Structures are given as structure tokens and as C-alpha cells.
Amino acid sequence: MRKTPVTPVQVTGTVLTTRRVDAYHALTVVAPGIAERFRPGHFVAVAVGGARTSSLTRRVFFVHDVKPDYGGTVEFVFTVRGPGTEWLAERRARDTLDLVGPLGRPFPLPRDPVGCVLAGGEYGSAALFPLADALQRRGCRVDFVLGAASADRVFGALRARRMGETTTLTTEDGSVGMRGKVTDVLPGVIADVRADAVYACGPMAMLRGVTAVAVEFDIPVQVAVEERMACGTGVCMTCVLPVIGDDGVTRMVRSCVEGPVFRGERVRFDDVGTIPFDALGAPGGGSRHAG
Amino acid sequence: MPVDMRTYLGHVELVNPITTAAGCAASGAELAQFFDLGRIGALTTRSITMAPRAGRPTPRMAETPSGMLNAVGLQGPGVDAFLERELPWLAQRSVRTVVSIGGGTVAEYTALARRLTDAPGVTAVEVNLSCPNIEDRGRVFARDGAASAEVIASVRSVMRYDVPVVAKLSPDVPDIVSVARACVDGGADALSMINNPLGMSIDTETMRPALAAVTGGLSGPAVRPLAVRCVWQVHAALPSVPIIGMGGVLTGRDAFELILAGACVVAVGTALFHDPYACIRILRELEELLAARGFNRLADAVGLAHRPPGASTRHRTDLEESSL
Numbered sequence: 001m002r003k004t005p006v007t008p009v010q011v012t013g014t015v016l017t018t019r020r021v022d023a024y025h026a027l028t029v030v031a032p033g034i035a036e037r038f039r040p041g042h043f044v045a046v047a048v049g050g051a052r053t054s055s056l057t058r059r060v061f062f063v064h065d066v067k068p069d070y071g072g073t074v075e076f077v078f079t080v081r082g083p084g085t086e087w088l089a090e091r092r093a094r095d096t097l098d099l100v101g102p103l104g105r106p107f108p109l110p111r112d113p114v115g116c117v118l119a120g121g122e123y124g125s126a127a128l129f130p131l132a133d134a135l136q137r138r139g140c141r142v143d144f145v146l147g148a149a150s151a152d153r154v155f156g157a158l159r160a161r162r163m164g165e166t167t168t169l170t171t172e173d174g175s176v177g178m179r180g181k182v183t184d185v186l187p188g189v190i191a192d193v194r195a196d197a198v199y200a201c202g203p204m205a206m207l208r209g210v211t212a213v214a215v216e217f218d219i220p221v222q223v224a225v226e227e228r229m230a231c232g233t234g235v236c237m238t239c240v241l242p243v244i245g246d247d248g249v250t251r252m253v254r255s256c257v258e259g260p261v262f263r264g265e266r267v268r269f270d271d272v273g274t275i276p277f278d279a280l281g282a283p284g285g286g287s288r289h290a291g
Numbered sequence: 292m293p294v295d296m297r298t299y300l301g302h303v304e305l306v307n308p309i310t311t312a313a314g315c316a317a318s319g320a321e322l323a324q325f326f327d328l329g330r331i332g333a334l335t336t337r338s339i340t341m342a343p344r345a346g347r348p349t350p351r352m353a354e355t356p357s358g359m360l361n362a363v364g365l366q367g368p369g370v371d372a373f374l375e376r377e378l379p380w381l382a383q384r385s386v387r388t389v390v391s392i393g394g395g396t397v398a399e400y401t402a403l404a405r406r407l408t409d410a411p412g413v414t415a416v417e418v419n420l421s422c423p424n425i426e427d428r429g430r431v432f433a434r435d436g437a438a439s440a441e442v443i444a445s446v447r448s449v450m451r452y453d454v455p456v457v458a459k460l461s462p463d464v465p466d467i468v469s470v471a472r473a474c475v476d477g478g479a480d481a482l483s484m485i486n487n488p489l490g491m492s493i494d495t496e497t498m499r500p501a502l503a504a505v506t507g508g509l510s511g512p513a514v515r516p517l518a519v520r521c522v523w524q525v526h527a528a529l530p531s532v533p534i535i536g537m538g539g540v541l542t543g544r545d546a547f548e549l550i551l552a553g554a555c556v557v558a559v560g561t562a563l564f565h566d567p568y569a570c571i572r573i574l575r576e577l578e579e580l581l582a583a584r585g586f587n588r589l590a591d592a593v594g595l596a597h598r599p600p601g602a603s604t605r606h607r608t609d610l611e612e613s614s615l
Binding site (some may be wrong): 005008010047055056058059087100156222227228230231234235236237238239240241251252257272273274275279280281282283 | 346348
């Protein structure tokens, strides 16, 4: 039972601005309680459908930005995937939204000013900008590698170019940057900038590839996973994935409270979506009792 | 005048009738970030099993209209870790704790009860009967009155006399009243209903079942009418048995509906995923609703919908013994 470093709050916040960013939507909500507690890597759980909604599960999004306006605002980025996010995309300024946050364990930051490569897939890169900010304030060098299927799905290329020493973009259709995946260019970037650490956020397959590259270079890698959740607060037990603990034992841990940020090499990416036979409490094995 | 919200689970007094439903509050610490757990009547733990359980693979959850399907598979730390960490944490904070237990055999339930009987901080034991019976081709105990009664009788025989044993019933049975009666005959001090009915959802994009486990428990307001029916039928047949009602309670009105049907305790489950403050909000709404209807005591409203048509709402005077 590890304690969450900050206490989350529930806020009914007013939508300040809505904007389209290529294929994505971004909402800025006045939520001082969340903004003041925020650290890079935190996420928010948003109720969708209004007061009398028939959607009981919350939608979770990484916080893209916090600003001090109106006591504190948070911005998150999303893509329309179903009725819940469709409803969110229809929100206008002055509508209210029910947010719980900040949730999760944030990115750990290096003590020394080291070189960090920040790798983002699709709109997972949204979580990397507040991180880049925090790293730069500590004197770290930041280089970006952002990728997606096509140019309109690469989130934050402009901002990355402004913030990063270098920014490398990849698209699978070659519409912007290099043709290919983030993991195709990552080894080159790490070698060129002599990176000391990698941070990544994006789809599971990409995180798996990024982790493999970082392990190859023998440098630490922190990944923020985007698992589907119902609550975001640790009670629903649906967002689990197999992670190796300090004691070497694999446990099915909740990505909302034990994550969403994990050391990449601890996540058993090949076994996500299964219960590995050697996980603690796995059926037919791994248990300490005969029952 | 404030409404007297006290209620009884067997002989155990609870300060109010709102509890969390089993498996919806994790270890308790998660919700304690949002409100003081001492403010609710009791906290019901996830179903504790002998060995640690990793649960089912993901996806474990699928949203459905006014509800959700879940197939978590009783993921939990096992009784050793529960007694070492989670129960003492709750006991230190004086949180009244209903411990839910789950097993695959009568012997496993009994062994769990034996482990709990000396543990401080156990307010009541809720027996999750919707577990597959290893000795009966994996069919759940709850579907059969005799199998349920055997578990309850065995747990009751080893549990401390002053800790009520609650039988949690499934609505997936032809006759819930007969299972309820068998459990009470087996020694259950109280009943709780309903556990999740089984449901299923198919992802029309992938054209595969939405859950890794194929089927899952349906919860949320979608099942509330089913819960009201079960509580009504069991309270009508066994009016003196305390009932913990649960199934899609989102508001004080929903809790009141189950109370009118015959529940004296109401558990909040899926609502906690949507609103971490659901328990205290529902408690406040229920208290306001009772006050607005002119009730001085919660106990006066329990099972009130069973009164004959045209009868006064005050059919129980203070001189009469309450059925509670």
C-alpha cells in the first residue's frame, strides 16, 4: 500500500477554452485545486455526459499544461474514440466539467543536470511538455522524438521544436519528418546527443520498443502508460498490468495508483493483457499457499 | 430535528446505513484520500481469499448503458497480507469493517473464517457465495440453497459469536427466496443482495467479446430494478432478517428505494468509480429525503413499501418493537 504523494481532489471546473490541435482536441478547465498540486506525469479523471449521465466510468487524460490564470487551470488533450470523448469534444467555454485529480505517481526527476530524450507517440507527447519544463528548470538538456501514423496525429511538434535542443519527428506514412516509427530513429538520437535517460509516453507497443532501445544503451527509461481505467483512483482494479517489483516478484499492479509512470524495464510488455504464470497469485502457480 | 440514522446488522449497531460494496473500495486507503471512512456506516472489503490472487487478464471492464461489466476475478493480496496490513490499517482508524470472504470449497471459507475470528477490527463477515465451487464442476455456491447453507453453517460455526455472518446472494437464480431461506436456516445473521448478475458485451469493431474473460458482472443503475425486486421478495418472505441492499445506488433516492423495499443497510458500489465522494453524498441525500418525508428514524422507513395500500406511513408507533 504505497501512498500517493499528493492528495487528489474533485473539482467542478469551468471550461475556459477549447481548441482543435490537428487530429486532437484540447480543453482548458479552471481547476485550482488540481493545478496547484500538479507534477509532470499526473493525470485527471473526467466524468462525461453531464449530471444525469448514463456513462459511469471516467475518462482519464494526462495533463498537458497547467497555468496560474483564474487561480489555476489544467489543459488535457484527447481524441474522439467513443460517445464519451465525443461529448467532451462538444464542450464549449463556460460549460462545467467534473474532474478528479491530480492522480497517479509523477515522473521521477534526475538529481543532476543530465541529457534526457523525451519520446512521445500520438498524443502521449502531451504529458512530456510539463516534464520537459521541469527538466530544463533543473538544467537538463531535453531532446524530443515524436511520432505518429501521420502528420496530423503528431502532437506538439511546434512546441517541441521551441523547447528541445533537437526535435526528431517520425510518421508511418512519411507525411512529416522521417518515415517510420519513433523506435527507428531513437537509437540514433540517443547516440548523437549522448543521452543519459529516456522518458516516454504513448501507446503500449511504442513504450515497449522505446524500453528495448534504452535497455540496449543501458540507460534508465521511465514510461507513462495509457491504460483504460474506470475510476483513476485505485478502486476499480481494471487498469492492471504485470510489473516486476523491487523484490523480483511480478505483480498485477494498477496503472492509476502504482503508475502510470513505471521504470520501463520493470513492465512486462510482452505479457500485458495476460496474467503471467509466475505473477503473484496467478492461477495454478505463484501462490504462497496451498489453499 | 436530525433523523436518527442508526441501523443494526444483526445485533451490531452502525451509525448510519451506508457502506461500500465488496470489491469497490480496494483496501480503503484509496477512498480515505477523499473522506473520513469513519463517517460511513461500514466499509466492506474486497473478497479476501486464502492465497493472493492475480485476477483476470485485461480488458477487465466494459462500459454499458447506465452500468458496466467487470471481470476482475477477485484480485487481492490473500488473507495473510490482509491481516498483516489492510485490516490493521482500518482498525487503527476505527473504521467499522465488513470483511468479505471468497473461496472455492467449504473448507476454504471455513479456514478464512477461522483466520478472521481472532482478528481485531472485524465488524461482520460477508460471505461471497458467487465463487465457483471447485467440488461442484465450478458452479457457483450461490446458485444452490444447499451449497450456500453448507458454507454459511460452516463459517457461522467457527466465527466469533458476536460477529454477524452475512450471506451475499446472487440474482442469477430461479428463486432467490429459497436460497435466502436456506442461508438463514444455515445460520446467516443477515443477507446482502444483489451480487452482479452475469452479462456480456461484444466489441463490434474487433467483433470479439469486450472482456478478456468473455462474461462479467453487470453493475450500476442498469441492475437497480433487479436489486429492488430481490430485496422486496426476500424481505416479504423473511421480514425479521436484516438485509444489506445493493445494486446501482447512485443517489439518496436510490438508497431510499432499497430501504423501502426492506433493506436496513445500503451498499454503494459502482457509484464510487464515478464519484469518490458517493458514500457521503448519498448519506446526506438520504438523510434529507427522510427528513423531508417526516421520518424521525431511518428504522421507520425500512420495508415501508410492503404496507397494504391505503395504510398510514406511520404503521409502526414508538410503542411497538421494531422488527430490527
